[in-house]
Amino acid sequence: MTLLPDAVPSPLTGKVVTPGDNRYPLLRSTYTTVGGPAAVVLPESAADIAEALRLARERGLPVAVRSGGHGLTGRATNNDGLVIDLGAMRRVDVLDRATGLVRVEAGARWAAVARALAPHGLAISSGDHGNVGVGGLATGGGVGWFVRHYGLTVDRIRAVEVVLADGSAVRADPSHEPDLFWAMRGAGAGTGIAVAFEIEAIELGAVGLAQLAVDVDPRGSALRRWAAAMAEAPRELTTAVVLASQGASTSAFVTAVVASDSPRVIRAGLEPLLGLGELLGGQAHVVPYTALVPTNHLHPNTGQMPATTTNGLLTDMTPDAARALVTAASGPGAAMVQLRSVGGAVNDTDPSATAYAHRHQRTLVIATAFPPGGRRALEAAWKGVAPHTDGAYVNFESNPDEAAFRRAYPGATGDRVTALRERYDPDRALRPWAV
Template sequence: MTSATLPKELDGKVVTPADPRYRLLRSTYTTVARPALVVLPQTTTDVVAALRYARDSGLPIAVRSGGHGLSGRSSNDGGVVIDVSGLNEVRVLDRRTRLVRVGAGARWAEVARDLASAGLAISSGDHGNVGVGGLAIAGGVGWLVRDYGLTIDHVRAAEVVLADGRVVRTDAEHEPDLFWAVRGAGAGVGVVTAFEIEATELRDIAVAQLTLAADPDGSTLSRWAEHLAQAPRRLSTAAMLMSDGRRAVLSLTAVYAGPDTGRMRKAVAPLLEIGTLLDQRAHRVPYSGLVSTAHLHPNLGQQPANTTNGLLPTMTPDAARAITAAVTGPRPALLQLRSVGGAVNDVAADATAYSHRDSDVLVVGTVFPPGDRATLDRIWRPVGAHTRGAYANFESCPDAAAFRRFYPGPTGDRVLATWRHHDPDGIFRSALYPSELS
C-alpha cells in the first residue's frame, strides 16, 4: 500500500480493507468507494497526524464528516479518508449569547437533540444524518432558512488544520481571509474540526405538509413563489415536484419557526390555493423531531444519483413552466424547490464565500439510475437557462464550470487565491476538482 509509517498517534484509529468495520466506513451516501484506509481521529492532534501521513504517503486525501455529499468526494479509491465523526462535541459555551461549540463530525440530529434541553436550535439542512462539517463550510439551507439565514451566517469562529499541519483559530479578527473562505468554500482550505455557532432561541415548531396537483403551465409554482416572497419570514418551505403519471405533484413541507399553530395556519393558508389540494396535515413538534435521530444510518452507497442545481432571483412564468415540464416529460427528473431569500439576503454578497444574496428560490434536479449525467443534463438545460449561480452542496459533478457557478466573478477569484495561499500544493483542491483548478 505505502512504505510510510503510521504515526503512533493513530494506533488503533486506522481501518483497512481487512477490518470488519471497513464495509461501513468506505463509502458515502451516493457512491461506493474503496479507499486504502480510513482514519478515525479522536482529536485535532490526530487529524494533524493523519494529514501528515497521507502527505508523506503521496496518497489522495478525502475528508468526511457525514458522507452525505452528493459528489461522493468525501471518500475515494486508493487513498486516505480522514473521517472526523469522532470529533462530535456539542457544547453550549455561553447561554446568554447562544454561542455553541460543535465538532465537525457531529450529525445535525445529534446537534438538535443536544441543544433541545437548552431551548436552542441551529438551522442546518433537512436531514439529521448530514454531518456538521460538510454543510457548515458550504452554506446550510435548512428548515428555518428564511428566518435564521444560512448556517454559515451564524458561524462566529472555526478551528482549522491547514495543509502544512498548523492548527489555527479563525474568526472576524484572526485570519479574516480564511474565515471568509470557511463560510461557503471551506473544503479547499484545510480540515475544519470545530465551529462556534450562534444558535437561535427555539423549542417547538409548527409544520404543515401539503400535497397538491401542480398546474402544467407552471402557475402553481409561480403562486408558491409569489406567496413566499411576501410571507412572514418565520415561514420556510421545501417541496418535491415529481411525476405522477401524466401530471406533476407538489409535495410541500412548510415550517413555521415557532410553536404557534394558529399563526402557522394563517401563513400557510394561501398555499392551499396554489394547486388542487390532494392532502394536508399540520402538527406541532420539537425542532429535534424534524431533524431526527431516527435519520442516523451508515452510508453504503445506497442512493446513487446525479444531481445539479441553480438559484432563481425570482420565479418567472417561463422558469415555472420549464421546471414543471422537467418532471412531466418522457424521462422525468425529480425537482426540489426550496425557499431562500428572507434572512439569507440580509447578508452582503461579499461578506462570505457564498455570494448568492439576491435569490429567492433554489431549484435542485435529480435523476436516478438508469438515468445518467447525460440524461440529467438534457432535462436540466431548459431549467438551467433561467438560473443564476448554484449551491456547491447540491452538485454531484463539480468541475471548473460548476466552480464558477458556485463562486462567480470576483468571489471565485478570491476563493482560489485563498485556497492557493493556505494550500499551495493543492492537496484539498485536487480532491475537489481534480487537475481542473491547479
C-alpha cells in the same frame, strides 16, 4: 495501494482502518459513492488530523475529508487514497446560553446536534436530514428548515477551528485569520479542514409543520403562486417542494415549517399556502424541532443511494421558468425536482461577507437523476431549466467542474476563493480534483 501497519505513526495507533478490518465496509463509502480507500483515519483531535495529513504526504496518498458522508460529489471517499473521517469528533457544547453560542465539532451529525441543543431550548438551521454531517454543510452554506428566519448556517458561524494542509491548527474569526474565516463560510472544502465551529443558535423548541399535496398544471401556475406566496410570507415560514409526475399528472408535495410554537404565528405562516391550487391532501401539526431531523435518520453511508444532482438559484419564478420546471419533472427521462425557499434572512447578509455570495435569489432548485439514466438523463432534464438560473449552491452539485465552480462562486468571489486556496493549500493536498 496497501497501507502496512508499520507505516502508521504511533499517535494514530488504533485509529487507522484498512481493508480487512471489520469496520472498513461501513467507512469506505459515502451515501452516493462506493469507495476503495487504502485507509480511513478516525482522528480524535486536531493533532491526529495533522498526523493523518503527514502520513498522506509521506506515502503520496490523495486525501479525502469526511464529516458525515452525504456529499453528493463523492469526494468524501476515494480509491487507493487516505480518507480522514471526522466522525469521532462530535462534541456539542453550549458555551453561552444567554447568547446562544455553541461549539459543535465537525464530525457531529445534525440529528445529534438538534438532540443535544433541545434541552437548552436552542436550535440551528441545519439542512433537511439528520444524517448530514456538520462539517460539509457548515463549510458550504446550510439551507435548513428555517432558513428564511435564521439565515444560512454560515451566517451564524462566529469562529472556525481549522487544520490547514500543512498540519497547522488555527482559529479563524473576524479578528484572527479573517480571510480564512471568510473562505470557510461557503468555500471550506479545499481550503482547510474544519475541526469545530462556534455557532450562534436561536431559541426554538416546537415548530409548526404542514404537509400539502397540490395539483400542478403543465404551465406551472401553482409554482408561480407558491413563489408569489413565499415572497410575501412572514419570515418564520420556510418551505420545500418536491415535484412528482405520474402519466400526464404532476403534483407538488409541499413541506412547510413555521419557526414558532405560537398558533397565531403558525396560522399566519401557513395561510399564504392555501391558495396554491387544487389541494389533494394536507395535514398540520406542532412538533419539536428534533422531529424534523430525527435520530432515526442516523445510518452508515454505504453507497446505497447512487444519484447525480445539480442545482441553480432563481431570482424570479417567471412563466417560462415554471413551465421548464414542470417539464423537467414530467418529461421523458424526468428528474426528481425539488424547490427550496430561500430569501428572507438569507438576503440580509452582504454578498461579500462570506464565500456564499448569493444574496438576492429567492428559490433554490435541485434536480436529481438516478440509475440507469445518471448524468445523461440529468443533463437532458436540466437543459430547459438552466437558462433561468442565476448562480448555484456548491453542496448540491455532483460534478463541480470549472463551470459549476463559477456558478457557485461568481466573479470576484470566485477569484478570491481561488487565491485563498492557493495561499492556504499551495500543494493542493486538499484539492486532488480540478477546481
